[in-house]
Amino acid sequence: MKFAWCTHFLRSWSGAVGVAALLGALFFFSCPTGVQAEPFPVYDEIKPKVAFWKDIYSRYPSTQGLLHDRFDLDLVYAVLEVENTWDNAARRRNRNQINAGREEYRAILLHLAAGHAPRNAKEERVLALFGDRASPERLRRAADNIRFQRGLKDRFREGVIRSGAYLAQIKEILRQYGLPEDLAYLPHVESSFNYEAYSRLGAAGIWQFMRATGRQYMTIDYVLDERRDPIRATHAAAQLLRENHQRLGNWPLAITAYNHGATGMIRARNQHGDYPSIIRHYSGNRFGFASRNFYSEFLAAREVAKNAERYFGPLDLEPQRRSHEIVLSGYVSLAELAAHLGVDVATLHRYNQGLREPVLQGEKYVPKGYHLRLPADQPTVRLASALPDTMLRQAQRRSAFYTVRRGDTAWEIARRHGVSLSALMAANQLNSRATIYAGQNLRIPGVDEPAVMLAAASGAGAGKTRVAEAPPAQEPTAPATAAAPPVEAAPEVVAVAGEPAPGQVTEQAAAEDYQVAGALADPREVAAAGARLASARDNGWSLAMAERVAESRPDYVGEGVAPEAAGELLSSRRALSLSGNGSRLPAMTMAVAGAGEPATGAVNPAVVWGNLSVEEVRDLADGRRVGYIRVEVEETLGHYADWLSIPTQELRRLNGFPFGRPIRLEQRLMIPLDRGVEQAFFEEQRYEYHKSLEEDFYAAYRVDGVETYRVRPGDNIWQLSHDEFELPLWLIRKYNPELVLDRLRPGDEIRVPVVLARQR
Template identity: 50%
Template structure:
């Protein structure tokens, strides 16, 4: 009798313990564990108490410890970013110094030291204080931006909830975009995550169409269906919503690994130390819980704000391709309205470069009734049988803008405008110029902001700055590498200087990294808080990379210049010259110095196929070189073949084993070589157009490779830039074989101001 009694007591204790660690009614899908209460409270403070003019200095593991609320200047005020960065850095350094002093046994003498010490409870250990000194973090507050997101959510929130219910999922999931994008329908991250659900391209293609014409990630309704399917799959695989939601941030496979190691979400939250399970992943579920509470009770936090009215629309399916302007005229709906209702249609459609794709369901304003149904039939004379092709030309030595334009039968000024070339019409060997169609109305890139295209794209010289001589010590002859290093590569436009590169340890598949939204969002704020690679700030001494004079060819019609062969100059000599010019550079005006000439809006890289065998004049086989951002999956999709066929043809064991610049053999059984090249070009052009619609290049800085650096990890974690963009500025480097102390030119990127 004693054993059953003891068993009953133990079961009761376990039941009480479970009740004490989980604050949730029976059947609640989203439990709040005691271990995460402080985190939920922290994110409510971020979302609903302080605006973006404030930030929190806090402990990055125990979020109940907030050292200080600091004031920040408005971001649009001149020089504010520099001053805010200094203020944040100063506050973090201040608390780190206090904590290290206390950890070393120092007595808390000042009121400030006593206040900090009291945050840790009675008699904290020295190890705890030392750990806290390394865990001081800044978090931007978001009350005003969260409120703006609540207003925007009114347009589609009811429909989003309805979609989740149709999949048998909790409708609370409809509030997740507050965490991902603040319901910004135009959100786009530096790594290419798009739309309110912030799908990356690779994940998004599992559920949606994403190509040069159509990107359904940007459509809040189509993307919500994708999010519902993705989250449902996470839940079915992981068994709980805390795990399924964390997997939305950390990745499903990563969370399966964490669950196998720790058993349940609470243990993962408290103890898991996976290599990629950082602050964002650990806090993602807490952020969601806080966002749901704040959004549901928005009047309590933000007052009587008016939400956007729900969007009223109906859809018309297109049985074939159609020019958007003809559809606009037929349905008597202006292009701006069509664009607003159909955010999945990319800028090339509205600029006349592409037709609305076959099968697309065009959204039109209003509600569909029998009378509208008859009027919605699309006339046959509007429809066309084929999509407009994308034409490009890879610049070769000796080319000029004039000769390229004449060769393709287009006006020189149209070619210049289509590629955002500067007044000197400089083109560079290896650039892939877009060839506009003869009937296309060219819109200069700098003016396409009104249609959602790139804004502020007039090419400017690119300033290179360094923080000081201490970061770039001069090497003596004895320190120079024993072998000769590659010469600096000089290209035109006005000039690009690529220094030698660094060693990567077993680079993974050549894919773009996976964000920073078009507006400040919770995800953007997390990145801003953890930024350890700030934009170069003005200093007493401005340094810049100077380049040798180039020899250029100029056509009589003023068509273009093409860079000649690079000057024979070693990297060591270049570094030495930079340091020796320090005093001279300090006297130069604070305008543009000598420049790196990269036109970032023109796709670079060899996208052409080196044709092998032919049959009846048709290319049957060929070879290509892997470019940044490409995978075996991409090639298989463009060729319409299984990935296994490409792997076998190249003796590869897995799709993750390819490297940048690697030569691959491919065959053209199902598509022509021209179609493959076009798809490849459009893939790169799409990514770059999307990026420069939101971000602009302001300058550049130098980064010296350190022990343990890997270029792909650097791009994702240190630079917060896509690999393809870093590659543009460092084409002379072998990213697969970078060396210790090598230097990379890293572009400085900022967000294009909206409006």
């Protein structure tokens, strides 16, 4: 980062407001005087754009949209009525209507461009839009630049209401950095002040930071994602905006750089000079519609938000969310903390939105040193100021995963790691048959996690849990759109208590496994589960469920049940009793497997694909110890350097890579394992990175089918993923495990998931 003190300030701003104010003041008075007087000029060249976006934000709701020219936004051809629902059928109807409208007006424009007279009132109106600009060349160009923009009035209004919770604090933070406080309205453009906003390509929070940019200013890992914290993200946005302004000299360019990047805007300024000239003439790489309009959108959003009651009528804004902050001196269970403070976990999360799902679910602790915010008007402040030592841990919970190999079963994996099958199934949302595939990375739930969510299973259509030879990549086949993967719906769950010691399984967990094994209807697993339960008991009695098994399933005889196991299973008549007083196992809800489930098991949203383990470890002749890994999607040398706590250049030297040389998918690389970072820790960091990407995406979106794209000459997977599909590369890889994505050939077929936003 350019200014090291900025990072220090972000990490400890709560105790350094005075320093921040001083530094902000110094920056403010060092700014050009013109910036102070007129920070956000409305140039004549962009007035039509600003008017267009004001209409989008304040006039047209999300049930309407405009067909307009991509470059001249005052050329609006039609207002379309569209459906504002979440289902795939509505999406297709909207798409068909928009495409039909686009083709209709394209034909009109080409007709007029050919020199023909208007044939009706609609064509006369279209021609009149151009006025003295109606040259044949201009009309032909317009025919290829018809765009649809949905209205945002209702969403913008909701954003104004939501903004009440933090707007005053955001303005204060911007003032601390010496920035114009009206920049506080920029989140209306980015996210409509939606604190849960997450884009299809991975931008998060009200300021919509991408992960790579956000990590320069914030903590973003498996436990924390400070992009989602409105206060911490505002500090980061203030630093980025200030740096943009220092590099570019004025706010129109600095704000545009927030979308397009400072380097790109410096290139544009060097070529064309001022902002109006850039908007008129610059056609740099990726300077598309969003970047070209970003500053105009900000001006429109600022106008509408500052005068919201003029556009929307009286509004009842969310009350300001005042809080008190403490710094945790140890790692803390969020559930224990909530119980101690007398508030619920949801309230703590509402004030600390940077805490990720693993913390909320008890998989991870709130980290040591975290600045925890609490409701200021609650008696919790006194309790939080002196947490008992018994609540503070000195280490974080570790993450564990296992890469499935051919021949594995979920049962064997659970037993090998000392956890119950039911817990393993729940942690990975395995279907009722516990189907797994080679190449999947199963999360191993911690034996000391506070609760286990028992995944429901069912005997319907049950079969063996043997791992498939390979993912059924060829399914689904035609037609172009396939049914949604049934694994998107999580199985019904019931809570199960019990905290087995490391490497052991409690009697109750073993009993649960026996029930699951019965549902799976595999006699070997039933027998093994019975023996496992028997070995877990220490009060002199054993399982008698085998009596029922023997009566109801005589076909088990001769199916490979070991005589000693069968004898153990039949050794008692006390079927499900866990003690002499007749207490029984909790009821278990069984999930019925859908008919298409085996064909889509490879796209289980809870399971990460890829080779995330170190393949080989060697001791080099010079005494250094190295490991060999394969590059996976979404990984860079910077990620490896971060996980190993070494400079990126060290990895380049080790692998003989000159600066600027990119790495490629599945490339074999060496990493040092003699620099204080253990192999297991590296693998854990790598797994958590990929797991967090997928968890964040699936929390915001669901897959509603699969379409097929046929590769054309000139295509590459990065361009397709970002521009054509607007989907993360890991998701494309997950649905196409058999394709070598960086070596696509014309005619290759790519399965593209149809993604819809989840209702909030």
